[in-house]
Structure formats: structure tokens, C-alpha cells
Amino acid sequence: MKQINIHDKSFRLFIPHNEIHATVVKMAEEMTRDLSGKKPLFICILNGSFMFAAELYRNLDIIETEISFVKLASYDGDSTTGEIKQLIGLNEKIEGRTVVVLEDIVDSGLTIDCIMEQLQHMNPKEVKVATLLLKPDALKKKVQLDYVGMEIPNDFIVGYGLDYNGYGRNLIDIYSVINE
Secondary structure, three states: OOEEEEOOEEEEEEEOHHHHHHHHHHHHHHHHHHHOOOOOEEEEEEOOOHHHHHHHHHHOOOOOOEEEEEEEEEEEOOEEEEEEEEEEOOOOOOOOOEEEEEEEEEOOOHHHHHHHHHHHOOOOOEEEEEEEEEOHHHOOOOOOOOEEEEEOOOOOEEEOOEOEOOEOOOOOOEEEEOOO
């Protein structure tokens, strides 16, 4: 589909799945080189990161690894609220472990900043951050990102886990809003 409608907005195809997949495979190869032998714990930030995390995790060539999930929320409609709400927390002990936070998109940086602050209090050996997408023009907080799939403009997007008021997460491609 080249164009879709969700709620009151129209979106155009922005990143087709073959480009997303190639990016995720490249990220997985880099992480395999960097993290082999470290027994990393991957932490997927729900809801948006579930598709990225699943595809990345399938393409890792690391046997001794775990994955867990936390649920944070910062969006209302098509814009960030600036406030991070933790809805489901981490149950695993991370003290002395290598942790990799998986995020679908870093825009303001507030979510990553919030989770990094929480994780540092749990004494991990190291924490790395992987994001499929980065909006450099939207950053409000300086955050350390270890793995970045693609840099994109500050447009509102849906698909591949990203949503607009709950809809569009199931789309295999990523779509950008058409400014009307």
C-alpha cells in the first residue's frame, strides 16, 4: 500500500519492510560481534518495540541471551506528553549484567533517559541502547545510543510497531503522515 488512512490522518509509504529488515539484520550482526560471550539481557520497551525486538532477536547469533519486557508510555495521539508513565516493570535482576535496551524510536529522548536512570540504580555491568529509528531534530535530552538503525526527519510515523492512538502497529512497512 502506498497510502493509508488511520483515524483522521492520511499516511504515505515511508520505509518499506525490505529496508527495515536489512537494517535490523545489520544491527543484529553488529550486536552479535559486540555482545557474544557477555550473556546479555535484552529489554524491549513495549508497546512499540515488539516488532523490532522480535526481528532483531531472531537474527542474533548469540546462544546465551535473554529477553524481557517493560511497558512505558509517553504519547497521547500524535505527540509526546513529555511525561513517562511506567505501566509494567522489570522483574529480572540485572546487577553485574550486560543489558541492551531495545527501543523502536528515539525522538525526544525522554523515555530512554528515564529508563537509563532506573537501570543505573540496579547496578548493571553495562547498559547499551539500540533503536531502530532516531529523530535527531526532536531530541530534548542528550542520550547515549549504541546502535542506531536509521535517522529520520521529525515526521509522525506509524507501522512496524508504531501506532496512532492504538492503530497501525500491525503494518509491516513504516508510513509517514501526509501534512494537509
